[in-house]
Amino acid sequence: MTGIGVVAPTGIGREEYWEATRAGGSAIAPITRFDASKYRARLAGQVPDFDPAERLPSHLLPQTDPMTQYALIAAEHALDDAGIIPEQLPEYAAGVVTAAAYGGFEFGQGELQNLWSKGGEYVSAYQSFAWFYAVNTGQISIRHGMRGPGRVIVTEQAGGLDAVAQARRQVRGGTPVVVTGGADSALCPWGWVSQIANGRVSLREEPHRAYLPFSREACGYVPGEGAALLIVEDADSAHARGARRYGEVAGYAATFDPPPGSGRPPGLERAIRMALADAEVTPQEVDVVFADAAGVPDLDAVEAAALRAVFGEREVPVTAPKTGTGRLASAGACLDLVAAFLALRDQVIPPTPNVTRAHVAHPIALVGPEPVSASLQTALVLARGIGGFNAAMVIRRAA
Amino acid sequence: MTVRGPHAHHRVAVTGIGVVAPGAIGTKAFWELLTSGRTATRRISFFDPSPFRSQVAAECDFDPVAEGLTVEQSQRLDRAVQFALVCAREAIADSGLTLGDVDPYRLGVSLGTAVGATMSLDREYCVVSHRGKYWEVDPERAVPHLFDYLVPSSFAAEVAWDVGAEGPVSVISTGCTSGLDAVGHAWELIREGSADVMIAGATDAPISPITVACFDAIKATTTLNDDPEHASRPFDARRDGFVLGEGAAVFVLEEWERARRRGATVYAEIAGFATRCNAYHMTGLRPDGREMAEAIRASLDIARIPTTAIDYINAHGSGTRQNDRHETAAFKASLGDHAYATPVSSIKSMIGHSLGAIGSLEVAACALAITHNVIPPTANWTERDPECDLDYVPVTAREQQTDVVLSVGSGFGGFQSAMVLSDPEWACRD
Amino acid sequence: MEAFTLDDLRALLRECAGEPGGSLDGDHILDTTFAELGYDSLAVMEAAARVRRRYGVVLPEEVTQVESTLRAFVDAVRAQTQAQAV
Numbered sequence: 023m024t025g026i027g028v029v030a031p032t033g034i035g036r037e038e039y040w041e042a043t044r045a046g047g048s049a050i051a052p053i054t055r056f057d058a059s060k061y062r063a064r065l066a067g068q069v070p071d072f073d074p075a076e077r078l079p080s081h082l083l084p085q086t087d088p089m090t091q092y093a094l095i096a097a098e099h100a101l102d103d104a105g106i107i108p109e110q111l112p113e114y115a116a117g118v119v120t121a122a123a124y125g126g127f128e129f130g131q132g133e134l135q136n137l138w139s140k141g142g143e144y145v146s147a148y149q150s151f152a153w154f155y156a157v158n159t160g161q162i163s164i165r166h167g168m169r170g171p172g173r174v175i176v177t178e179q180a181g182g183l184d185a186v187a188q189a190r191r192q193v194r195g196g197t198p199v200v201v202t203g204g205a206d207s208a209l210c211p212w213g214w215v216s217q218i219a220n221g222r223v224s225l226r227e228e229p230h231r232a233y234l235p236f237s238r239e240a241c242g243y244v245p246g247e248g249a250a251l252l253i254v255e256d257a258d259s260a261h262a263r264g265a266r267r268y269g270e271v272a273g274y275a276a277t278f279d280p281p282p283g284s285g286r287p288p289g290l291e292r293a294i295r296m297a298l299a300d301a302e303v304t305p306q307e308v309d310v311v312f313a314d315a316a317g318v319p320d321l322d323a324v325e326a327a328a329l330r331a332v333f334g335e336r337e338v339p340v341t342a343p344k345t346g347t348g349r350l351a352s353a354g355a356c357l358d359l360v361a362a363f364l365a366l367r368d369q370v371i372p373p374t375p376n377v378t379r380a381h382v383a384h385p386i387a388l389v390g391p392e393p394v395s396a397s398l399q400t401a402l403v404l405a406r407g408i409g410g411f412n413a414a415m416v417i418r419r420a421a
Numbered sequence: 422m423t424v425r426g427p428h429a430h431h432r433v434a435v436t437g438i439g440v441v442a443p444g445a446i447g448t449k450a451f452w453e454l455l456t457s458g459r460t461a462t463r464r465i466s467f468f469d470p471s472p473f474r475s476q477v478a479a480e481c482d483f484d485p486v487a488e489g490l491t492v493e494q495s496q497r498l499d500r501a502v503q504f505a506l507v508c509a510r511e512a513i514a515d516s517g518l519t520l521g522d523v524d525p526y527r528l529g530v531s532l533g534t535a536v537g538a539t540m541s542l543d544r545e546y547c548v549v550s551h552r553g554k555y556w557e558v559d560p561e562r563a564v565p566h567l568f569d570y571l572v573p574s575s576f577a578a579e580v581a582w583d584v585g586a587e588g589p590v591s592v593i594s595t596g597c598t599s600g601l602d603a604v605g606h607a608w609e610l611i612r613e614g615s616a617d618v619m620i621a622g623a624t625d626a627p628i629s630p631i632t633v634a635c636f637d638a639i640k641a642t643t644t645l646n647d648d649p650e651h652a653s654r655p656f657d658a659r660r661d662g663f664v665l666g667e668g669a670a671v672f673v674l675e676e677w678e679r680a681r682r683r684g685a686t687v688y689a690e691i692a693g694f695a696t697r698c699n700a701y702h703m704t705g706l707r708p709d710g711r712e713m714a715e716a717i718r719a720s721l722d723i724a725r726i727p728t729t730a731i732d733y734i735n736a737h738g739s740g741t742r743q744n745d746r747h748e749t750a751a752f753k754a755s756l757g758d759h760a761y762a763t764p765v766s767s768i769k770s771m772i773g774h775s776l777g778a779i780g781s782l783e784v785a786a787c788a789l790a791i792t793h794n795v796i797p798p799t800a801n802w803t804e805r806d807p808e809c810d811l812d813y814v815p816v817t818a819r820e821q822q823t824d825v826v827l828s829v830g831s832g833f834g835g836f837q838s839a840m841v842l843s844d845p846e847w848a849c850r851d
Numbered sequence: 852m853e854a855f856t857l858d859d860l861r862a863l864l865r866e867c868a869g870e871p872g873g874s875l876d877g878d879h880i881l882d883t884t885f886a887e888l889g890y891d892s893l894a895v896m897e898a899a900a901r902v903r904r905r906y907g908v909v910l911p912e913e914v915t916q917v918e919s920t921l922r923a924f925v926d927a928v929r930a931q932t933q934a935q936a937v
Contacts, residue, residue, distance in 0.1 A: 023750040048686060055497070056556070057557055058559070061560050062560065079871065080865070080869050080870050081869035081870070081871035081889065081894070082869070083869055084866065084867050084868060084869065084897075085868075085893070112650070113715075114715060118698065121571050122594065123571075123574065124572065125537070127571070131546070131556075132548045133631065133634075133635070134543065134553065134631055135550065135556065137553065137630060137631055137634050138546070138547055138550070138552045138553030139552065139554060140553075140634070141472065142630065142634035142637060143471055143634075143637075143638075143900065143903065144904060145631070145634040145635055145637070145638050146638060146897065146900075147638040147893045147896045147900060148893065148897065149631075149634075149638065149895040150635040150638065150641070150704065150833060151596070151834060154535060154536055154594070154596060154833070154834075155535075155537065155594035156595045156596040156599075156832070156833070156834045156836065157703075157834065159834060159836075160596070160698070160833065160834025160835050160836070161700040161703070161834075163699075163700045163834075164698075164700050164702065164703065164835060166700070167700045168698060169697055169698050169699065169700045169712055171696045171698070172595060172696055172698040172835070172836050172934075173593065173595060173602065173606070173696065174593065174594045174595050175591050175592070175594075176572070176574045176577075176591065176592035176594050177574050177577075177590070177591045177592065178572050178574045184591060191609060191613070199741050206471045208571065209664065211557050211558045212549070212550070212558055213571070215549055215558055215560045215563045215567065216563070216570065217568065218560070219563050219564070219565060219566070219567035219571075220568035221565075276588075276589045276590070276591075277526070277587060277589070278524070278578075278581050278586055278587050278588065278589070278590040279587070280528075280585070280587055281582040282582075284523055286525075289587055292526065331843055351572075363719050389460075407574055408568070408572065408573055408574075409572070409575050409577075409578035410582075410590070411574065411591075413580075556937060638896065639893060639896060640895075640896065702891060703893070704892075704893060705892065
C-alpha cells in the first residue's frame, strides 16, 4: 500500500483528515446541502464546502455527481502520494477497482426531475453514465490512462474492503499497480429519504449524541459522504522503485450472514478468523481493531461478541474513528483502512469521538474520545454492509 | 488431462443454467428462441413510448407469481431481483445440486447488474416528488424498502438468502460488462479456492422512462420504430443503435472435481477470463478495438488455448455504428486470419441489449452452443457493412462442432471483457 | 429574439462541458472545430440538446459533429431561429 487519497467530512487530503482523526475531531452536524427540516433525521457527515473547479478540470464538472468528484480528487491524491506517474507505466500495468453503494444519486435526482417535470428531451447526455455504479472506475481509468483490469463491487459498507481485496487479487494476477477504494454520497432529498428508509439512521438531534456505537445510548448511525482511495502495488515492484510503503494487506475474508430467523450464527466472527488465517496471524498478534461500529444495539452486540470470541479475555484495543465522520457507505471501510495504516505509521490509535465508554453488555476495550499511543504492528479492520455482508482485513506495518 | 502449471488452480464447471429472457422464460425456451432466429423486440408496452426518440424494446412477459415468487415478493422486490431469484432457482434445479449437501460457508453469490433497481427508483421518485414538481421530496410517501432500491447489493442478498449462501456474496456492477464480469468474479473465487459453488449471473430490468430518455440523449438506441421486430441489426449496414432489453441469466458454477464427483452434467468449463479498461471515453470506443483485443488475448492466455482453437465468438454486437466496427477490429487484431474463419454472432439481434444482464445471457448461449453444437444466428443481418466483414452467421442457426467459445463484452466506462468457455470433454481430447 | 452569437455558444459550451482545450476567449475560435477545442461527441450533443430546449430548434446532424466548426453551429442556430420567426 503505497498511496492514500482522502476526501472526508473531517478533511480533504491525507494529513488534514489524519490530524482531525487523531485529535478526535467530529464533522457530524446539521445538513446544509438541502433543507432537511422536514425529515426525521437531520444530521450528516458532510464533506466541507470546496470549489470543485479548483480541483478538477472544467469539462468533468457538468458530467459528474459529487461522489465522482470526490473519487477523482482522492485518486489523484493517492497517485501523487505514491509517486506514480501512470503514463510512465507499461500499457496495461495499472488497473482500477472501486466499490460503490449508491451511484450518482444527486445527479440522478436532477435528471429524474427534468424527465418528470419537463420531459425526456431535458435529460442530460451525461445521465447515461453519471449515476451508474461503474462510473468511478471508468472516470479514474480515463483520467489517468489506466488500461489494466477494471472492476466495481457493490456490497454496501463492506465494499471498501472487498474492493481492496479484489485489487490484491489483481496484483497477484500480474497487474503491478491498482487504484482502489470507494466513494459515496447521497445527500440530496431523494438520496436522503432512501437512506433513512433503512430504519437504522439515528434520529437524535444533538451531533455529539447521534452516533454512539457500543454505548448505552446507541441509537443508530449518522450517514456521511466522501471518498478514500488507495494505491495497492506488487511488493517487489514497489520496493524496486523505492516507493514509501505504508504497510501491506496481509489477510482478508468475506462472509455473508444467514437468512434472518434461521437461527444460524452471524458471519462476522468467521470472517475475522478466516482473515487472520489468511494473514497467518494469531489473535495475540493483533494490536488494534478498527470496528464496523454499526451503532445499532443488536449489531453492536454481534460485533462485540465476535471480538470477544476471537480475542478472548485479552483486551485488544477497539476503535471507531467513523463516529466523527458518519458511515460513508463504500468509502467508509476504506477510510478506516487509511486510518489504520496511518495509525501503524504514527504508533497511535485514533479515538472514537463522542463515545466515552462501551456498554457493560459489550465486553470490549473501546478506545474513548482520546488517542492512545501504542506499539502497533498489525491491525484488523472490520466492515459490514447492510443486508448481511461481512468483511475483515488484516494489515501489517511496513517493515 | 492438460497439466495446469506449477500453481494449480481449481477448474470451474458450469453445471446449471437459469434464464429469464425476452420471448423466453426458462433455459429451454431461450435456446429454442435463439436457434429459431426469432426476434423478441417490440414496441414498448410498459409505458407510452411516443414522447421518446427510441420506442422499441425487448420486454419479458414475466409473471413473478406464476414463476414461483410470493405475492409479497412480487410487490416488494424490484423486477430485476425477481428475475434473478427465478433464474437462480431454475439453475439450481437444473444442476441437480442438493443445497443441503453444500457447505453454506463455501457457497457464494456473484450477481451482476448495470443499473440496479432503476424501474423501482423511477417509479418511487415520481411518488415522493409529486412527479418531479419539487426538489424537496415527501418522506411520508417513501416506501419502507426504498433503501433496497438505493443499494443494489440488496439483489445479491436476496439471492443469497434464497439459496442459503454464507460464503462470499457480492454485486458486480461494471455497466454493460457486468454480466460477464460477475461470472468472471465467481470464476476467480472458485479458482483461487475461496468457494466451492457460486451462484453467478446477472440481471437488469431497465425499461423505464429514465433509461429510455438517457439513451435518447446520446442517440445510442435505435430509431427504427416502424419496424420493431427488425430494429436490432448488429453488424448489418443499416444498424442505427441498440434495442434496450431486460432479463437475467444465472448459473451454478462448481469446482471441477466436486462436480465430477457428484456426477453432474457439465455444460462447459470456464477456461479463461480477463478485463481491460480502454481509458478512452465514458461512451466512446477507440476504433481499433485495442483493449478488447488485449482482453481477448489475456483470457486465452489464462486458458492456455490458442486463438486457432476458437470455434465461435459470441459478440457484444450491440448494433450501434461504433460498437460493431470496434469489435470487428478487435477480433481481427486478436485472432488475426482466424477471425475470418470464425463464426461471430450477436444474440442481441433477437433479445435486445439488457445492459448488465446481457453478458450472462450470452454466457448461457455459449454454454448451450457448446452442449448442442449449434451456433445461434445474428437475426436481421441482410446487408453487409464494408467495415464489418466477418462471418456473422446471418439469420439461420448453424450446426457445427463447437468446443471452444469466446464471449466478449464492452461497456460505458470503457470496460472490455472476454471469457473463454470450452467443452468439458475438449481438454481431454487435446 | 436576439440572434444567436458566438458568445451564446461560448456560454453554452462552458456550462455543459467546461473548457477542456483551454480558454474559449477570442473570436479566432469561430473557425476551429469542436474537436480541436477538446470537445467530444457528448459535449456537442449536450450543447445541441440545450439549443433545442431553449430555442426550440433542431439542428442538422452535420453541425453537431465534433468535426463541425463553431461557425457552422452558430450559423445553423441562426438560420433555424430565423426560419421559425418567419
